[in-house]
Amino acid sequence: MEYFIQLFLGGLTRGSIYALIALGYTMVYGIIELINFAHGEIYTIGAFTALITASVLTLYGFNEISILILASLVAVIYSSAYGFTIEKIAYKPLRHAPRLSPLISAIGMSVFLQNYVLLAQTSDFLPFPGLVPEFQFMKKYEHIFSSTELMIFLTTSVVMIILTLVIKFTKIGKAMRATAQDRKMAMLVGVDVNRIVSITFIIGSALAAIGGVLIASHIGQINFYIGFIAGIKAFTAAVLGGIGSIPGAVLGGFILGWTESFATGYVSSDYEDVFAFALLVLILIFRPAGILGKSKAQKV
Amino acid sequence: MRKLSEIKKSFLASIWFMFLTFPIMVIRVNPIEKVVEWRWRNMVFVGVGSFILSFVWRYMIRQKESGLKKNRADDRHKTPFIQRVREERRLFIPLIAVLSVLGVSFPFIFSAYQVNIMTTALMYVVLGLGLNIVVGLAGLLDLGYVAFYAVGAYTYGLLNHHFGLGFWAVLPAGAFMGALFGILLGFPVLRLRGDYLAIVTLGFGEIIRLVLENWNDFSFGPSGIANIDRPSFFGAQLSLQNATVYIYFLMIAIALFTVFVVNRLQNSRIGRAWVALREDEIACEAMGIDKTKTKLSAFALGATWAGMMGVLFAAKTTFINPASFTFLESAIILSIVVLGGMGSITGVIIGAFVLILLPEYLRAFSEYRMLLFGAILVIMMVFRPQGIISNVRRTYKFAGINISGEQSK
Structure with a gap:
């Protein structure tokens, strides 16, 4: 039973990270119907920026809490800046191109950024400092649920609640929903669509950066390739829940997290990634619209 | 005046990219030995590079936009170069001959x-x-x-x-x-x-x-x-x-x-x-x-x-x-x-x-x-989404019908 709980909680933390990254995919897809392939690389860049900032700050003798806050902040700012720039360079000129063009451009961007990090930094795994402090009250449960995992779960929950509130109640959120429903109509009623697309990319990238910092301090090492696999898995989560739907992305993230956790725990740990991909293929075959997604009839 | 604003735009782009690439390109940390390496030279490269490239980028975007308009106007009468080479026997046959000689002799040279x-x-x-x-x-x-x-x-x-x-x-x-x-x-x-x-x-x-x-x-x-x-x-x-x-x-x-x-x-x-x-x-x-x-x-x-x-x-x-x-x-x-x-x-x-x-x-x-x-x-x-050599669509020409109603060949 304890093993089961351990796997359950492990899946929960894993799932909340996937959900965080999946939100970026889903929001962008909801608005411009593009799979932002470079989203995983944003997450890599977030993790690397946090690592670099943390190392520099440690050298200058900052204390732990301020390092945690500053490193996360810098990671979020930089990832958002990257997200913003990527959209301007690779996607904006292709707004009216055939569907395949922005997708290929996105794949190119992803390959480019991966190798940019590889060349500018290193191809080795870098140890990532455990930024999250150890909580005293968690000592008893350490063997099944670490403080970092608790922190991941709490942070992602808070972030998701804030995101939901922003989308539901602010003016920007309203404009985003309007753009997602009908871009032309939103333009007609005075929504600056280009600005909304930029904001969506910025928010999505910020979420990916938070996910990057959290998972890196949980796993304890990063390299240039982490974003690619995480990106595909998060995409799986987004599709699982129904791409374009925000609660769907969260639900999909948790389901994927549990699937992986239980499958690696009870079946075999060698095939960890295979389970995720197999789930993706199965979902797309049997329910392409996802769990919470509505399948739209194609307009002629 | 236009030139000045162009320079300003490129300057801003260069500042932006210098900011963007700062942590990844300039700083390299070695977390094991706790050494930080500052590579300011990279920042200069990025700055100068993006300054020049942003001119090129904007020039090409403008070219593309005017090209689109022109294309619509004269409805693509030019045949692409490769297509012309393929159609003209005088060019095509020697080209194939040279390529095949090259191909055969390559491993021996x-x-x-x-x-x-x-x-x-x-x-x-x-x-x-x-x-x-x-x-x-x-x-x-x-x-x-x-x-x-x-x-x-x-x-x-x-x-x-x-x-x-x-x-x-x-x-x-x-x-x-x-x-x-x-x-x-x-x-x-x-x-x-x-x-x-x-x-x-x-x-x-x-x-x-x-x-x-x-x-x-x-x-x-x-x-x-x-x-x-x-x-x-x-x-x-x-x-x-x-x-x-x-x-x-x-x-x-x-x-x-x-x-x-x-x-x-x-x-x-x-x-x-x-x-x-x-x-x-x-x-x-x-x-x-x-x-x-x-x-x-x-x-x-x-x-x-x-x-x-x-x-x-x-x-x-x-x-x-x-x-x-x-x-x-x-x-x-x-x-x-x-x-x-x-x-x-x-x-x-x-x-x-x-x-x-x-x-x-x-x-x-x-x-x-x-x-x-x-x-x-x-x-x-x-x-250039169509690639270096764009695929030529197969077209069928309609030769027209004579006034008398007979179909011309």
Whole structure:
């Protein structure tokens, strides 16, 4: 039973990270119907920026809490800046191109950024400092649920609640929903669509950066390739829940997290990634619209 | 005044990129020894580079926009250069003659190393042409193309290891296995739209690679299969030097065969069905084209070439392991197709030679190879989505009807 709980909680933390990254995919897809392939690389860049900032700050003798806050902040700012720039360079000129063009451009961007990090930094795994402090009250449960995992779960929950509130109640959120429903109509009623697309990319990238910092301090090492696999898995989560739907992305993230956790725990740990991909293929075959997604009839 | 504002724009872009690349490009940390290295020189490069590039970028965007307008105005009367070369016999025949003399004499002039590189380039020509069927003609973005390549390579590797089967016996088997896997993958994804298809094929490619990596009893895991036989020459084993030349000529023959087949396919009934499917699925179905069969045939025929090339790859390197079949390989083949021009055979051939030979000969660049490939995908899509050589649509001219009502020829 304890093993089961351990796997359950492990899946929960894993799932909340996937959900965080999946939100970026889903929001962008909801608005411009593009799979932002470079989203995983944003997450890599977030993790690397946090690592670099943390190392520099440690050298200058900052204390732990301020390092945690500053490193996360810098990671979020930089990832958002990257997200913003990527959209301007690779996607904006292709707004009216055939569907395949922005997708290929996105794949190119992803390959480019991966190798940019590889060349500018290193191809080795870098140890990532455990930024999250150890909580005293968690000592008893350490063997099944670490403080970092608790922190991941709490942070992602808070972030998701804030995101939901922003989308539901602010003016920007309203404009985003309007753009997602009908871009032309939103333009007609005075929504600056280009600005909304930029904001969506910025928010999505910020979420990916938070996910990057959290998972890196949980796993304890990063390299240039982490974003690619995480990106595909998060995409799986987004599709699982129904791409374009925000609660769907969260639900999909948790389901994927549990699937992986239980499958690696009870079946075999060698095939960890295979389970995720197999789930993706199965979902797309049997329910392409996802769990919470509505399948739209194609307009002629 | 306009110039000043242009300079200001570029200046801002350069500041922005200097800010953007600051942590990744300038600082390098070594967390184990706790050393931080500051590389301010990189910042200067980024600043100057982005200052200049932003002029180029804006110039090209303007060119593209004015080009679009012009195109609409005179409705494309120019025939592209390559098309003209192909139509004019005076140019075409000497060109082919020169190329074939070069091709035949190449291994006798240059070293084995050069011949090897050429063989690799030719392999990518065939891979590119195979993917071109799926992506260029049928418009199905397949990101797991390398999986079929791996299937072919492992077919030969395993059959050779366990049963000692030779290259010639396995070549058709590899092609068949490629086609089989193409259909196996094609079936479930038939209903999916473009972008979902891309992800599923990517996932499929990764599954194949991960299975090969982890199923030790079957595929020998990450250590791969070594000592695979080279192709035999009518039963005789060749020395390394001769085998290189032999594989080179073999590859030329296969490449010519591929060009021939793909060219015939393109203008066949099924080729036209692919193009129609790419343009509009619904209209296509309304015209009575069987969507399932057409899509499956594209997958199968595309994968056939990858399977064949996989067999040849295993025979050429005599060693295979899963690390040769990563997603990056798929990305390289995709960049070849995109750079050359989706749907254009000449384009794909030129694209393969440019992308494979250029990094080989410009040694300084070889490190930046993948960076370059990524950038090419983006830049081509933004500025020239039709590729270097755009595919010429088959057109039928209507000669008109005489006043008397007779149909003129």
